Amino acid sequence: MAELHGDERSEYVQAMFDRIAGRYDLINRLISGGQDLKWRRFVVEMAALPPDGSLLDIAAGTGDIAFEALKLAPDAQVVGADFALQMMQVGRRRAPFGRQVAWTGADALQLPYASGSFDAVVSGYLMRNVVDIGQTLGEQRRVLKPGGRIVILDTSPPPKNAFKPLILLHLRYGIPLIGRVIGGKEASDAYRYLPESTAAFKTPRELARLVEAAGFENVRFKSLMFGTMAVHWAVKR
Numbered sequence: 001m002a003e004l005h006g007d008e009r010s011e012y013v014q015a016m017f018d019r020i021a022g023r024y025d026l027i028n029r030l031i032s033g034g035q036d037l038k039w040r041r042f043v044v045e046m047a048a049l050p051p052d053g054s055l056l057d058i059a060a061g062t063g064d065i066a067f068e069a070l071k072l073a074p075d076a077q078v079v080g081a082d083f084a085l086q087m088m089q090v091g092r093r094r095a096p097f098g099r100q101v102a103w104t105g106a107d108a109l110q111l112p113y114a115s116g117s118f119d120a121v122v123s124g125y126l127m128r129n130v131v132d133i134g135q136t137l138g139e140q141r142r143v144l145k146p147g148g149r150i151v152i153l154d155t156s157p158p159p160k161n162a163f164k165p166l167i168l169l170h171l172r173y174g175i176p177l178i179g180r181v182i183g184g185k186e187a188s189d190a191y192r193y194l195p196e197s198t199a200a201f202k203t204p205r206e207l208a209r210l211v212e213a214a215g216f217e218n219v220r221f222k223s224l225m226f227g228t229m230a231v232h233w234a235v236k237r
Helices: 006-019 021-032 036-047 064-072 085-092 133-143 164-199 204-213
Strands: 054-058 077-082 102-105 118-124 144-155 216-224 229-236
Touching: 006 021, 006 085, 006 164, 021 036, 021 085, 021 164, 036 064, 036 118, 036 144, 036 229, 054 064, 064 077, 064 118, 077 085, 085 102, 118 133, 133 144, 133 204, 144 164, 144 204, 204 216, 204 229
Parallel strands: 054 077, 054 118, 077 102, 118 144
Antiparallel strands: 144 229, 216 229
């Protein structure tokens, strides 16, 4: 699954997320031990929204990052964008913030927003799923205001440390098992894709270099969950 490329990969990822939309939040809480909520809060903190600022959450899914933004900045203008429409439908029904987010269908490679529209652009688990990271970063830079911030939350290949054998066991067996028990066969298939795409993704330093090459400065990152997650943040030149 993770070896798919181009349109075939995009179509697979879109259909996969739409299939698991109803159970996505519960499964994420279980496989992360509830830590994913803290990671998303950290993403919003690193976005450093100004008063009445505007934030675009790409690959918004069911809205966890968008909702954290509204918790920390109730007056913010928050747009949630995704090409998995069923995921956003679930998010739109979630209280109390579902109706406050401006949900839009969007392709991360061709964002339907004017240049310089947002103070911050954030994403959770987007980059390892796109077919062109450079173009995705370029689009995010385009829609940011000068001095605006990009923040990226995504998985990282397990680093070489004492925890790697246990991490690999969790990725290869634990996550698909949780997916199958909670969401059935369709979720099991989706959560086999997660460890495959994680193993094939960039290391935090490799992704940081791509962010810098896309025209961002002050690129920094923080590794989490024994090095299996990372948050990157940077500023548009």
